[in-house]
Amino acid sequence: MITGDPAQLRQVLVNLVTNAAEAAGSQAGTIRISTGLLRADAAYLSRAYGDGDLPEGTYAYLEVADNGQGMDAATLAHLFDPFFSTKGNGRGLGLAATLGIVRRHRGGLLVESEPGRGTTVRALFPCAGPSPAAAPPPARAAATEDPAARTWRGSGTILVVDDEEVVRQVTSTMLRLLGFSVLLASDGVEGVALFARHHAEIAAVLLDLAMPHMTGDQAFDEIQRIRPDACVILSSGYTERDAMSRFAGKGLAGFLQKPYELQALAAKLREVLSRSPARERPADAS
Ligand SMILES: Nc1ncnc2c1ncn2[C@@H]1O[C@H](COP(=O)(O)OP(=O)(O)OP(=O)(O)O)[C@@H](O)[C@H]1O
Ligand SMILES: [Mg+2]
Structure with a gap:
């Protein structure tokens, strides 16, 4: 269970899936969307984009993985900058907005990408209340x-x-x-x-x-x-x-x-x- 704004969470999914689809270019590609629970320690959270001091604990995640073109180090360095885009003028707001939404939900974003090998973006959201495994249905x-x-x-x-x-x-x-x-x-x-x-x-x-x-x-x-x-x-x-x-x-x-x-x-x-x-x-x- 997480506490969140449905419209904003939908926007996160749309932005990530759109990027994943565009990363395939004119080739056929695969986009894998998954959700789950994970326990995040300080080392793991230090790799996340968000508000610096996320507490250790159980997070629900939404992950979008593609096998598209991937990103080089220069792109990865500016990924979340507003209007940073490799796709043309006036674009480059998708991930900036996504990060804003994730921040407002006290979550974080993790990105793994390599040129030619695809990209995985995982959005973490803190769990609200006891984890589902702890509470009997x-x-x-x-x-x-x-x-x-x-x-x-x-x-x-x-x-x-x-x-x-x-x-x-x-x-x-x-x-x-x-x-x-x-x-x-x-x-x-x-x-x-x-x-x-x-x-x-x-x-x-x-x-x-x-x-x-x-x-x-x-x-x-x-x-x-x-x-x-x-x-x-x-x-x-x-x-x-x-x-x-x-x-x-x-x-x-x-x-x-x-x-x-x-x-x-x-x-x-x-x-x-x-x-x-x-x-x-x-x-x-x-
Ligand atoms: N899944 C991905 N695979 C490869 N590159 C990506 C991926 N997601 C983002 N990028 C890179 O990060 C840049 C910024 O992404 P972002 O979503 O913020 O903007 P955009 O997709 O270029 O434009 P907009 O989302 O505003 O239409 C992209 O231009 C692209 O270079
Ligand atoms: Mg985009």
Whole structure:
């Protein structure tokens, strides 16, 4: 977890990737973008551009590496100077701005480059609060507090609508472990068609938001037309607030933040299905 301004951090990424792309020139090249955590000691931090006295500790990094033309010593010496550019007049602000943003976030920049061998720029940002490894994820913590949640098993069929193959595979494995039967659809159109055919046995629908052909919110409207009391859980990589804003007042049963683990999936299904027990026994529902 870091504390930062999303627009400025996006700008850092754009500036670094633009430079990496331009370093390839007319040749094909590879740009590798990665993020991670590292422990930085004083020796490591002394090589970073930034505000001199960065404290030792855990930093999150964003790294952009290219295999383009690289830089010679003369270029490296002036890299961050405003209007220093090998690309023409009026340019040379990208890295100056990038360094400014990184400084404002109390971070640092490390650059490795050799002529003809590419460039790696790593932006460090200090971690806010305990590192993620130290804090147990909330879902797991909840599961240990409530032993019933761990052994809970459901019944009936869950329809999973998601355009990502790996999500469908992993989720259906988890659902079967929990005792459910599973129907899979790879987009909204297929999902609505399956719901129309099987709604009598479907206890709940796990619906992705962003999909090709028919988005989750359109699919939700269709599903509600078929069965107004349909139990639909939206599952999305967007935050709950962003995702749910499209569904305000529409009677969505719940929201599940992606990516989720077995315990989070079980807890959410348990919550929404206990609210409407009839859906667990579709035979009595109609
Ligand atoms: N990934 C890279 N590979 C090779 N050279 C680079 C790379 N990144 C930066 N440089 C060198 O550093 C100089 C300054 O980069 P900076 O991003 O500040 O300005 P610019 O890319 O020239 O122009 P602008 O970003 O304002 O459009 C570049 O002109 C280039 O010579
Ligand atoms: Mg640039």
